[in-house]
Amino acid sequence: MAQRIRVGIVFGGASSEHDVSCMTAGGVSRAIDAQRFEVIGIGITPSGRWVQVAADELRDLRKQGGTLPRLSESRPTAVLLPGQAGGARVATIEGDRLTDVHDFDVAFALLHGPFGEDGTVQGLFEMLGLRYVGSGVAASANGMDKDLMKRHLAASGLPGCRFVTVTARQWSQQREQSLARIAGLGFPVFVKPARGGSSVGITKVDRVDDLEPAVLLAQKFDPKLVIEEGVANAREVEFAVLGGRGGPPRVSLPGEIVMRQAGAFYDFEAKYVSDDDAALLVPTQMDEELRQRSADVAARTFEAMGAEGLARVDLFVTADGRVLVNEINTMPGFTHISMFPSLWAVSGVGYTELISDLIDQALERPVGLR
Numbered sequence: 434m435a436q437r438i439r440v441g442i443v444f445g446g447a448s449s450e451h452d453v454s455c456m457t458a459g460g461v462s463r464a465i466d467a468q469r470f471e472v473i474g475i476g477i478t479p480s481g482r483w484v485q486v487a488a489d490e491l492r493d494l495r496k497q498g499g500t501l502p503r504l505s506e507s508r509p510t511a512v513l514l515p516g517q518a519g520g521a522r523v524a525t526i527e528g529d530r531l532t533d534v535h536d537f538d539v540a541f542a543l544l545h546g547p548f549g550e551d552g553t554v555q556g557l558f559e560m561l562g563l564r565y566v567g568s569g570v571a572a573s574a575n576g577m578d579k580d581l582m583k584r585h586l587a588a589s590g591l592p593g594c595r596f597v598t599v600t601a602r603q604w605s606q607q608r609e610q611s612l613a614r615i616a617g618l619g620f621p622v623f624v625k626p627a628r629g630g631s632s633v634g635i636t637k638v639d640r641v642d643d644l645e646p647a648v649l650l651a652q653k654f655d656p657k658l659v660i661e662e663g664v665a666n667a668r669e670v671e672f673a674v675l676g677g678r679g680g681p682p683r684v685s686l687p688g689e690i691v692m693r694q695a696g697a698f699y700d701f702e703a704k705y706v707s708d709d710d711a712a713l714l715v716p717t718q719m720d721e722e723l724r725q726r727s728a729d730v731a732a733r734t735f736e737a738m739g740a741e742g743l744a745r746v747d748l749f750v751t752a753d754g755r756v757l758v759n760e761i762n763t764m765p766g767f768t769h770i771s772m773f774p775s776l777w778a779v780s781g782v783g784y785t786e787l788i789s790d791l792i793d794q795a796l797e798r799p800v801g802l803r
């Protein structure tokens with residue numbers, strides 16, 4: 434067998450999505466093409482320490498009896514070090530020595546949310562001169578922050594809903610102006626933490642009197658808030674986008690989230706808790722002209738944000754056929770049943786092939802500015 438490419442799977446993390454990330458890492462290591470790739474497990478514990486995880490253990494991470502896997506804090510601390518051109522090393526610290534040193538060629542971070550999807554871990558990889566799957570520092574950071582994302586998309590002429598940004602200082606010192614700016618959007622509005630995810634801290638607000646509790650809730654997650662006009666009766670359509678490998682971005686068939694109850698939105702409960710609040714249509718049926726127009730918006734969003742590797746682009750399609758960008762996720766849910774892999778599966782790219790494609794894209798692109 435030719436020398437296999439060593440893939441450092443970085444997973445876990447000190448975030449609310451730790452368990453989901455562990456489950457994803459298990460799934461990816463079981464599905465990865467073992468002829469071509471060797472897996473090196475690099476975990477981040479719930480307290481934020483880096484640890485090594487053997488490939489066998491990694492493949493064993495899965496849901497057991499309804500419980501999601503987690504990384505225990507009992508493992509010795511590991512560190513990342515610079516390696517050979519384009520690669521890096523991971524080593525375990527034992528007293529004043531480094532042991533269990535592993536070189537690897539490329540990193541695949543299966544982390545979601547702040548400190549994973551937001552450019553921070555990407556910056557660490559850049560500093561090490563390490564190749565990695567997915568978007569770079571700026572695209573990751575801009576994609577995570579709904580305020581920066583929306584300004585970026587608007588500046589690129591991409592359609593989105595009207596919004597205002599309210600910082601903690603504006604809310605405390607310029608309350609009247611802030612309320613007036615929000616009211617200018619009309620009701621309902623959606624109050625969101627700027628750098629949130631999984632719908633955590635988001636409230637749909639129908640009247641001005643209900644704004645304050647929604648703002649206070651969102652501020653628990655982020656001092657910066659984005660408040661958007663509510664888009665009524667829109668379809669929530671999602672596309673899985675892959676880097677074009679020299680050509681334009683590749684866009685999957687469309688998927689759709691259908692809420693079972695009128696007026697409900699895709700909140701945390703519907704995403705992770707309840708089995709019957711929402712249905713995922715993979716793929717969904719769309720009029721051909723509308724599908725093309727939406728897929729084009731998804732591809733332009735990917736390019737405008739400077740995304741690389743992969744991204745899921747979520748759109749609202751209004752009853753009168755307008756296509757608005759809701760958001761881009763530069764590290765979308767990536768278990769084999771998540772929307773992103775499912776959309777590629779029905780578009781002709783299976784899970785194993787998808788993982789290979791992402792790693793190949795990472796290996797093809799130069800390290801540094803590109």
Ligand SMILES: Nc1ncnc2c1ncn2[C@@H]1O[C@H](COP(=O)(O)OP(=O)(O)O)[C@@H](O)[C@H]1O
Nearest residue numbers: 594623629630631632633661662663664698699
């Ligand atoms: N402006 C809006 N109009 C209508 N529904 C919205 C709007 N913004 C968000 N939603 C609903 O709230 C959900 C979560 O919002 P989103 O911005 O996607 O947050 P997250 O980043 O946490 O996924 C969406 O999937 C959608 O159902």
Ligand SMILES: [Mg+2]
Nearest residue numbers: 631632747760
């Ligand atoms: Mg969303």
